[in-house]
Amino acid sequence: MEEIGVVKEIKDNLALVGLKTSGPGSARLGPEVWARNLASARTGDRVAVSIPERTLGAQSVAAYAMPMVSILVGAGIGKWISRQSSIYESAAAMIGKSAASSVLRTDNPSLILGVIFLILGLGVLKIWMGNQKISPDLVRVLGDADGKGG
DSSP: OEEEEEEEEEETTEEEEEEEOOSTTOOOEEEEEEEEETTOOOTTEEEEEEOOHHHHHHHHHHHHHHHHHHHHHHHHHHHHHHTOHHHHHHHHHHHOHHHHHHHHSSSHHHHHHHHHHHHHHHHHHHHHHHHOOOOOEEEEEEEETTSOOO
16 A cells, blocks of 8 residues: 655654645645655655555454454354253252243353453454554655655
8 A cells, every 4th residue: 555745854764754635636744654764765755655565454354353253252152151051050050940041041142252252352453453563664755845756
């Protein structure tokens, strides 16, 4: 994924790039990002900033797969629990047959554990995604800030 912007500041081998906003006739700068200055750009240069697609692809897959897998595992464990007669008998002895039957002989364990595992999966995903660093790269100098080739 590539965005166009203007270098606003250089610090070490990083460049602060103001990205151009999209839209017809828009020349305003939008959000700013720090990108690795691989193209040796200078302040005022028009540049192309790229985020590695491999990184975005892996995070996208994780963002969709983790909640889905979590809920399916939780629901599967809940279904397994609802079919265990020893668990039913223990619960019936503790809370009575009627209550144990309404909780364990239905799809309630699947629903409850599916939701619990979904919440846990989203928590793990948030922690994992928070530790991932997406570092954009300044890959090309397109010209100076006036749009002249460089």
